[in-house]
Amino acid sequence: xxxxxxxxxxxxxxxxxxxxxxxxxxxxxxxxxxxxxxxxxxxxxxxxxxxxxxxxxxxxxxxxxxxxxxxxxxxxxxxxxxxxxxxxxxxxxxxxxxxxxxxxxxxxxxxxxxxxxxxxxxxxxxxxxxxxxxxxxxxxxxxxxxxxxxxxxxxxxxxxxxxxxxxxxxxxxxxxxxxxxxxxxxxxxxxxxxxxxxxxxxxxxxxxxxxxxxxxxxxxxxxxxxxxxxxxxxxxxxxxxxxxxxxxxxxxxxxxxxxxxxxxxxxxxxxxxxxxxxxxxxxxxxxxxxxxxxxxxxxxxxxxxxxxxxxxxxxxxxxxxxxxxxxxxxxxxxxxxxxxxxxxxxxxxxxxxx
Amino acid sequence: xxxxxxxxxxxxxxxxxxxxxxxxxxxxxxxxxxxxxxxxxxxxxxxxxxxxxxxxxxxxxxxxxxxxxxxxxxxxxxxxxxxxxxxxxxxxxxxxxxxxxxxxxxxxxxxxxxxxxxxxxxxxxxxxxxxxxxxxxxxxxxxxxxxxxxxxxxxxxxxxxxxxxxxxxxxxxxxxxxxxxxxxxxxxxxxxxxxxxxxxxxxxxxxxxxxxxxxxxxxxxxxxxxxxxxxxxxxxxxxxxxxxxxxxxxxxxxxxxxxxxxxxxxxxxxxxxxxxxxxxxxxxxxxxxxxxxxxxxxxxxxxxxxxxxxxxxxxxxxxxxxxxxxxxxxxxxxxxxxxxxxxxxxxxxxxxxx
DNA sequence: CTCGCCGTTGACACCGGTTTCCTAACGCTT
DNA sequence: AAGCGTTAGGAAACCGGTGTCAACGGCGAG
Numbered sequence: 001x002x003x004x005x006x007x008x009x010x011x012x013x014x015x016x017x018x019x020x021x022x023x024x025x026x027x028x029x030x031x032x033x034x035x036x037x038x039x040x041x042x043x044x045x046x047x048x049x050x051x052x053x054x055x056x057x058x059x060x061x062x063x064x065x066x067x068x069x070x071x072x073x074x075x076x077x078x079x080x081x082x083x084x085x086x087x088x089x090x091x092x093x094x095x096x097x098x099x100x101x102x103x104x105x106x107x108x109x110x111x112x113x114x115x116x117x118x119x120x121x122x123x124x125x126x127x128x129x130x131x132x133x134x135x136x137x138x139x140x141x142x143x144x145x146x147x148x149x150x151x152x153x154x155x156x157x158x159x160x161x162x163x164x165x166x167x168x169x170x171x172x173x174x175x176x177x178x179x180x181x182x183x184x185x186x187x188x189x190x191x192x193x194x195x196x197x198x199x200x201x202x203x204x205x206x207x208x209x210x211x212x213x214x215x216x217x218x219x220x221x222x223x224x225x226x227x228x229x230x231x232x233x234x235x236x237x238x239x240x241x242x243x244x245x246x247x248x249x250x251x252x253x254x255x256x257x258x259x260x261x262x263x264x265x266x267x268x269x270x271x272x273x274x275x276x277x278x279x280x281x282x283x284x285x286x287x288x289x290x291x292x293x294x295x296x297x298x299x300x301x302x303x304x305x306x307x308x309x310x311x312x313x314x315x316x317x318x319x320x321x322x323x324x325x326x327x328x329x330x331x332x333x334x335x336x337x338x339x340x341x342x343x344x345x346x347x348x349x350x351x352x353x354x
Numbered sequence: 355x356x357x358x359x360x361x362x363x364x365x366x367x368x369x370x371x372x373x374x375x376x377x378x379x380x381x382x383x384x385x386x387x388x389x390x391x392x393x394x395x396x397x398x399x400x401x402x403x404x405x406x407x408x409x410x411x412x413x414x415x416x417x418x419x420x421x422x423x424x425x426x427x428x429x430x431x432x433x434x435x436x437x438x439x440x441x442x443x444x445x446x447x448x449x450x451x452x453x454x455x456x457x458x459x460x461x462x463x464x465x466x467x468x469x470x471x472x473x474x475x476x477x478x479x480x481x482x483x484x485x486x487x488x489x490x491x492x493x494x495x496x497x498x499x500x501x502x503x504x505x506x507x508x509x510x511x512x513x514x515x516x517x518x519x520x521x522x523x524x525x526x527x528x529x530x531x532x533x534x535x536x537x538x539x540x541x542x543x544x545x546x547x548x549x550x551x552x553x554x555x556x557x558x559x560x561x562x563x564x565x566x567x568x569x570x571x572x573x574x575x576x577x578x579x580x581x582x583x584x585x586x587x588x589x590x591x592x593x594x595x596x597x598x599x600x601x602x603x604x605x606x607x608x609x610x611x612x613x614x615x616x617x618x619x620x621x622x623x624x625x626x627x628x629x630x631x632x633x634x635x636x637x638x639x640x641x642x643x644x645x646x647x648x649x650x651x652x653x654x655x656x657x658x659x660x661x662x663x664x665x666x667x668x669x670x671x672x673x674x675x676x677x678x679x680x681x682x683x684x685x686x687x688x689x690x691x692x693x694x695x696x697x698x699x700x701x702x703x704x705x706x707x708x
Numbered sequence: 709c710t711c712g713c714c715g716t717t718g719a720c721a722c723c724g725g726t727t728t729c730c731t732a733a734c735g736c737t738t
Numbered sequence: 739a740a741g742c743g744t745t746a747g748g749a750a751a752c753c754g755g756t757g758t759c760a761a762c763g764g765c766g767a768g
Contacts, residue, residue, distance in 0.1 A: 018484065020724055031748045036726060046746060066485055067430060068724035070421040071753050078432075078464070088649075092446040099467060108486060110432070110462045113453060130372065131420055132462060240653055269653050276655055295442075299594055299623050300654055301630055374754055385718045390756060398716060422754035425723050 019060040028056040039064055070133060079322060080137040082112045082125060082149075086239050087266045089294045090311060094140055094163075097315020105323060107135060114143060116206060126152045134158055136322040138315070141165070142207040159325045161318040165212040171336030172325060175318045179209045179291075182307040182341030183216025183261070186289045189305075189343055190259045191224035194352035195287060199232040199257035201246040201267050207238070213263050213291060232257050236267045243270020251278060251286075258352055259287035265294045265306055268348075272300065287349035291341075303346035314339055373414040382410040393418055424487060433676060434491040436466045436479060436503075440593050441620045443648045444665060448494055448517075451669025459677060461489060470497060470560060480506045488512055490676040492669070495519070496561040513679045515672040519566040525690030526679060529672045533563045533645075536661040536695030537570025537615070540643045543659075543697055544613045545578035548706035549641060553586040553611035555600040555621050561592070567617050567645060586611050590621045597624020605632060605640075612706055613641035619648045619660055622702075626654065641703035645695075657700035668693055 021039075025032040030053060037045045038053040045053075056062075070076040081098055085091050095111065102109055112128055114121060129137060129152070136159040143149060144162035150169070153160045162169055165179035190198055200217055203210035218228050231253065234246035243262060247270055250257055262268040268290030272282060280286050282302055290297060293308035317337065375393075379386040384407060391399045392407040399407075410416075424430040435452055439445050449465065456463055466482055468475060483491065483506070490513040497503060498516035504523070507514045516523055519533035544552055554571055557564035572582050585607065588600035597616060601624055604611055616622040622644030626636060634640050636656055644651060647662035671691060 022724075032725080033727085033749085034747060037747085040726085044746065049746080063481070063485060065425070065724050067421045067424040067487065068753090069726080071419070071425055071724080071755085072726040074753075076421060078462075088443070088446045088450070092442045095465065096442070096467075099465070108432075108464045108466070108482070110464050111449065111453070112462070113450075127417070128462070131417060133419075133421065240649075272655065273653065295594075296650065299627065301626065376754075386755080387718060387757090388716085391717090394756085400716065403716080419754050422723090423756080425725085425754080426756040428723075 019062045021064065024053065024056050024060060024062050028053045074133060076133045076135055077107050078110050078132055078134055079107050079319065080110050080112055080129065080134045082114055082137055082143055083140050084114050084116050084143045085140055086237060087264060089266065089296065090292065093294065093311040094315035097312035098138055098319040101316040101319030101323065116143060116146060122148045122152055125149055126156070129153065129156055129158050136160060138318045138322060139163065141209055145208050159322060161321045163314060163318055165209040167336065172321060174336055175314060175321065175339065176336060177309060177314065177339040177341060179212035179341065180216040182291065183213040184220035185343040186261050186307050187217040187220030188224065189345070190261065190287065190289060190349060191221055191226050193287065193349060195259040196226055197232065197255060197257045198226070198228060199250040199260040200228065201234050201236045201243060201260060201262040203236060203238045203263035205235065210263055217261055236263060238264050238266060240266050240270050243267030244273055247271040247274035259349060261289045263291055265290040265292045265297050265304060268304055269300065283348050283350035289349050293344050298346065302348045305346045305349040306344055307341045308344045309341050310339065373416045375418065378407065378410050378414060378416050382407045428487060430487045430489055431461050432464050432486055432488055433461050433673065434464050434466055434483065434488045436468055436491055436497055437494050438468050438470050438497045439494055440591060441618060443620065443650065444646065447648065447665040448669035451666035452492055452673040455670045455673030455677065468497060470500060476502050476506055479503055480510070483507065483510055483512050490514060492672045492676065493517065495563055499562050513676060515675045517668060517672055519563040521690065526675060528690055529668060529675065529693065530690060531663060531668065531693040531695065533566035533695065534570040536645065536663070537567040538574035539697040540615050540661050541571040541574030542578065543699065544615065544641065544643060544703060545575055545580050547641065547703060549613040550580055551586065551609060551611045552582060553604045553614040554582065555588050555590045555597060555614060555616040557590060557592045557617035559589065564617055571615055590617060592618050592620060594620050594624050597621025598627055601625040601628035613703060615643045617645055619644040619646045619651050619658060622658055623654065637702050637704035643703050647698050652700065656702045659700045659703040660698055661695045662698045663695045664693065
């Protein structure tokens with residue numbers, strides 16, 4: 001193969017068109033199947049042939065057509081992020097992490113919000129995954145906890161990684177966050193600060209994390225000899241507005257709680273708002289601890305004490321797991337890293353002043 | 355066509371497999387081309403035939419394979435959102451809007467962050483668009499202002515909609531936000547409140563919106579007979595951290611500004627932080643006006659006075675424009691809606707106390 | 709009655725890859 | 739030197755759709 005051959009060959013290509021595998025085959029003087037073998041790194045190609053074909057590929061700037069490849073493979077090169085999390089901040093952080101891991105892999109990310117209250121949820125997700133023949137799917141809570149959705153993914157033979165606060169699947173398909181632990185740390189912190197009337201605004205019942213975080217809090221308080229009064233427990237929906245509403249009801253109680261632990265940061269901001277409206281100063285009159293430690297936790301005033309969940313890292317790890325299963329690793333044999341949250345102490349919770 | 359025929363035909367399908375156009379054709383007793391015509395709503399199909407084929411499609415639950423269709427059409431059914439905006443909140447809002455418009459259209463959204471400082475930006479975007487044969491692309495600022503990127507999209511014949519603060523293209527390909535207007539409103543507001551030493555933290559130079567917002571502010575102040583002292587102008591990068599840095603330098607001046615207008619909300623929060631650190635109370639000691647009016651603007655304390663930009667709506671409108679160009683409408687003939695920002699007065703800016 | 713047109717439809721090639729199956733060539737053994 | 743297994747590589751079918759173009763039947767016109 002001389003430069004001349006290539007120049008000649010090049011001249012034979014239509015100008016405005018991308019080179020195809022046929023062009024590569026013709027110019028390299030091999031069959032398209034051999035080119036295909038080179039692309040897919042088949043071991044049944046002589047080194048000499050491989051080099052020759054690779055040179056032509058580089059020279060032509062050939063990249064295989066994803067649609068054609070997908071058609072033959074019966075699989076696309078798209079990763080889906082299917083989420084129902086109501087906190088935009090949570091979603092965007094996770095998405096960034098997934099994109100971090102996907103960069104350079106040749107895979108692209110398709111985002112797909114959904115609603116678990118929708119009776120057609122399963123059908124909708126089936127249509128999405130089946131139509132796009134997704135390479136894989138990443139599921140953050142709470143859609144990660146929907147077994148009907150998982151059943152469809154298994155049926156469609158679509159690899160997935162679930163992110164949840166309890167282990168629900170094979171290690172290779174799970175990313176577990178020990179929410180029990182994180183909430184316990186928050187509970188101990190508040191108890192150690194002297195708080196006895198502690199309020200809790202939980203997430204929606206549909207999220208396992210709600211129960212986990214509630215359980216962690218309760219357990220830690222019990223250890224410290226503090227009982228969580230159920231009147232001080234309100235249910236939110238992981239949104240700012242729901243936090244506002246729950247805080248209103250809790251702070252209307254007499255005596256009102258001296259501290260409130262919220263299921264996520266978004267709701268903690270709701271508590272901030274209500275406290276201000278009522279003329280309560282945080283942390284002097286009310287301590288607040290959030291969960292997630294979103295970037296905004298350290299931007300509001302007072303800086304929010306929160307349980308740090310490395311959401312972006314979690315997105316990255318989940319995507320990496322997916323890539324690992326692409327490389328033929330058995331999901332059952334992969335390890336299941338547990339994400340351990342940790343309390344970040346800032347200014348919104350302080351010792352109870354007698 | 356009787357139910358029996360269908361039952362028989364059904365039995366002939368492999369159980370685990372999706373029906374293909376061939377199955378539909380065989381069962382309906384027509385050629386696959388005719389089925390294709392029905393799918394694509396070709397007018398050259400007799401009503402009777404159309405009904406018959408449609409019935410079989412419904413019965414079988416047939417949906418065309420996007421990859422095969424894409425291969426033949428030389429176009430996928432994916433819309434790309436290519437962004438370089440450093441504010442996650444901005445991005446997530448816009449993304450939601452785009453998804454609002456795409457819902458039900460059969461199109462999916464592929465998100466693709468990028469970096470304009472990357473020397474390979476153009477090549478990277480070309481590879482992304484060309485490989486995925488994107489149906490269309492939505493470009494928020496500042497990547498929307500990169501003519502080299504646009505040139506590639508034109509060359510690849512990929513429809514796009516640009517979102518920017520100045521008109522740079524045909525009406526059908528632009529969504530313009532009149533940032534000049536919004537900033538002018540903010541400027542008038544501050545001047546009317548009696549402020550004379552007004553600071554401005556601009557966005558990065560790469561964003562046209564930075565100059566637009568700066569110009570709007572300057573113009574409005576001039577009208578009111580107030581000059582914008584250039585020593586009170588600092589450049590930020592639309593990030594919280596850059597806002598902190600710029601605020602530090604501005605508030606270190608003597609005399610310090612009595613009000614600061616920031617190019618976006620994210621940086622306004624940076625000003626909040628520095629003010630607190632310096633013991634300045636907003637709005638008593640310092641008025642602050644932001645831009646974008648992100649949801650968080652009304653969640654922080656004090657509530658941030660900000661120029662409202664309906665980012666989510668803009669995402670939706672941009673996507674709708676893209677869909678319109680799909681329906682064969684000529685981009686040059688479409689109207690070019692101008693998004694008019696408006697000031698939302700809250701608590702962070704107040705009258706100057708003598 | 710025949711021609712030509714129009715609205716419909718189908719046969720066949722094609723999009724750009726992969727998979728299946730087969731052959732030729734090579735190196736080794738006996 | 740013949741026999742045989744192994745390996746590199748090719749021809750053709752296939753993945754599931756769309757484009758091209760010719761053919762078909764029914765109609766009014768000549």
